[in-house]
Amino acid sequence: MGERELRRPAGRVLRITSLTNPIVKEVRGLALAKNRRASGRFLxxxxxxxxxxVDSGWPVRTLIHTGTVADEDRVAALAATTRARGGDIVIVNQAVLAKITRRDNPQTVVGVFDQRLLPLKEISPTGGAVWVALERVRDPGNLGTIIRTIDAVGANGVILVGETVDPFSIEAVRATMGSIFHVPLARAPAEDFAAWMSRWPGATVGTHLAATSDYRQAAYRDPVLLVMGPEQAGLSPTLAAACNTLVKIPMAGRADSLNLAVATGVMLFEIRRKNLAIDG
Ligand SMILES: C[S@@+](CC[C@H](N)C(=O)[O-])C[C@H]1O[C@@H](n2cnc3c(N)ncnc32)[C@H](O)[C@@H]1O
Structure with a gap:
């Protein structure tokens, strides 16, 4: 923690029971993409x-909890750290928490955090690196599952290409199961990404149903950039042409494709198996 952060005034402690309290409305509003965009925050x-x-260096801006939780010591420690770093503590009742999270049985603790997105120029394709580019991914569950898988396999991060679902939506964050805090995210328009990708020093591997190479036969020259297509349309001709290898995962039955997150998982474990053992 930096000196400036140490000197930040301690956050407030507020008790709120009203469903119409402005803080409740503001936090609840983070369920909407336009409010997340405007505030740069997420839940x-x-x-x-x-x-x-918090342990991974993400300060909580507002910590909301019900006060009567099973694990009081851990919540008290979390609240103390949050306040010391200038975050507010908001103690609410079950009804308020249900309203904020839009769930009948909400978790007892909710945190508001600042979003983090890297520009492409901050990604360094060093030895052993594996980055995943997702073109126009639409489904928050798929995106969250992919972020979680990238974390599990020890890959470096994800690049969101073109118009994609918001990685900071409640559904996407839930599906990451916490990996949103451990996996760097970048975002770029398709043209910028294609230009940047042309300078990638290792393999740029696109996955495509029309590819003739089996993904198990490909050489994944280190560092690897894996490029996955959108759920509906598949990889665009522009990005497919920009990859130096296109591969297919063979399928035995009558399914015409794999789910995007499943295909990404299969690819990542194969790339890791070939290039670097995973020590669990
Ligand atoms: C649901 S699939 C898209 C299906 C789409 N109708 C198409 O024609 O590509 C989503 C993405 O997962 C990847 N994918 C799914 N199954 C695959 C397979 N058997 N081989 C290679 N990539 C696959 C590709 O990147 C694809 O763009």
Whole structure:
């Protein structure tokens, strides 16, 4: 923690029972993409997840909890750290928390965090690196699952290409199971990404149903940039042409494709198996 952060005034402690309180409305509003865009913030739910985030260097801007939780010591420690770093503590009742999280059985702890997105120029394709580019991914569950898989396999991060679903939506964050705090995210328009990708020093591997190479036969020259297509249309001709290898995962039955997150998982474990053992 930096000196300036140490000197930040301690956050406030507020008790709120009204469903119409402006802070409740503001935090609840983070369920909408336009409010997340305007504020640059997002919500994450659950004591373990919020604690992990803080331990990984993500300060909580507002910590909301019900006061009467099973794990009081851990919540008290989390609240103390949050306040010391200038975040506010908001103690609410179950009804308010249900309203904020739009769930009948909400988690007892919710944190508000600042979003983090890297520009492409900050990605360095060093030895052993594996980055995943997702073109126009639409489904928050797929995106969250992919972020979680990237974390599990020890890959470096994800690049969102073109118009994609918001990685900071409640659904996407839930599906990451906390990996949103451990996996760097970048975002770029398709043209910028294609130009940047042309300078990638290792393999740029696109996955395509019309590819003739089996993904198990490909050489994944280190560092690897794996490029996945959108759920509906598949990889665009522009990005397919920009990849130096296109591969297909053979399928035995009558399914015409794999789910995007499943295909990404299969590819990542194959790339890791070939290039670097995973020590669990
Ligand atoms: C649901 S699929 C898209 C299906 C789409 N109708 C198409 O024609 O590509 C989403 C993405 O997952 C990847 N994918 C899914 N199944 C695959 C397979 N068997 N081989 C290679 N990539 C696959 C590709 O990147 C694809 O763009």
């Amino acid at each position: 994450a739910e659950g004591l373990k997840l919020v604690t992990d985030a």
